[in-house]
Amino acid sequence: MSEDGEKTCPFLIESGCSVYSDRPDTCRMFPLEQGIIYDVQKNKSRMIHLFRPPDFCLGQHENKTWTTQTWTQDQKSVLYTKMTVQWADLKRLFLVDPWGQEGPQGPKAKMAFMATYNIDRFRDFVFNSSFLSRYKLNSALVKRIRLNDVELLKLGFEWVKFFVWGIKTPSIRMR
Ligand code: SF4
Numbered sequence: 678m679s680e681d682g683e684k685t686c687p688f689l690i691e692s693g694c695s696v697y698s699d700r701p702d703t704c705r706m707f708p709l710e711q712g713i714i715y716d717v718q719k720n721k722s723r724m725i726h727l728f729r730p731p732d733f734c735l736g737q738h739e740n741k742t743w744t745t746q747t748w749t750q751d752q753k754s755v756l757y758t759k760m761t762v763q764w765a766d767l768k769r770l771f772l773v774d775p776w777g778q779e780g781p782q783g784p785k786a787k788m789a790f791m792a793t794y795n796i797d798r799f800r801d802f803v804f805n806s807s808f809l810s811r812y813k814l815n816s817a818l819v820k821r822i823r824l825n826d827v828e829l830l831k832l833g834f835e836w837v838k839f840f841v842w843g844i845k846t847p848s849i850r851m852r
Contacts, residue, residue: 702757708734709748711758713765722766724758756827767793767834775841785841792833792840796826799833813850 678684688696694704703711708730715722726745730737749755776786792799802808803822814822814832821828838844 702754702761705752705754705757706749708736709745711761713762715765715769722762722769724762724765760827760830763831763834764793767837770838770842788840789837792836793830796829796833800829803829803832811852813852814848818848 679687679689686694688694688700694700706726708728710727710729712725712727713722714725743751749758775789776783779785791802800822809819818828818832822832832848835846835848839846839849
């Protein structure tokens with residue numbers, strides 16, 4: 678956060694949010710809070726929403742009524758929400774220390790961090806390392822991930838499950 682007294686968001690400037698069109702999901706959905714419930718039997722995560730706006734939220738005094746669905750659409754958050762659930766599904770696996778003796782600075786952690794937080798480097802890794810000669814990806818998927826960050830991030834989630842925990846995925850097969 679910023680080094681000011683209120684520790685404000687570093688993207689906050691005099692005129693408002695400086696990254697408004699690319700703001701994160703939690704900012705889009707405010708004043709709704711998001712949480713994830715994991716259904717053990719269905720092996721699936723799903724999102725829940727809580728509405729407890731803080732006093733400074735002026736929107737709560739407006740007359741217009743929103744549902745979670747209409748608010749999600751209005752804030753163009755549908756895809757963000759979908760990706761948040763997929764991320765939560767992966768994040769759940771980190772509840773147990775996945776690094777073992779390597780620790781959080783080891784190769785597994787570096788790979789996991791790159792594939793989920795540094796999409797440009799992950800694309801470079803996929804296309805400019807031996808990755809595609811070691812793993813077989815569907816050709817349509819290869820085309821999609823070359824240009825589409827969302828598709829690449831989804832592959833990143835699957836890759837981390839496979840690389841860190843050895844969880845088989847339909848998209849990545851050994852050659
Ligand atoms: S909307 Fe989100 S990203 Fe933008 S200034 Fe506010 S907290 Fe920061």
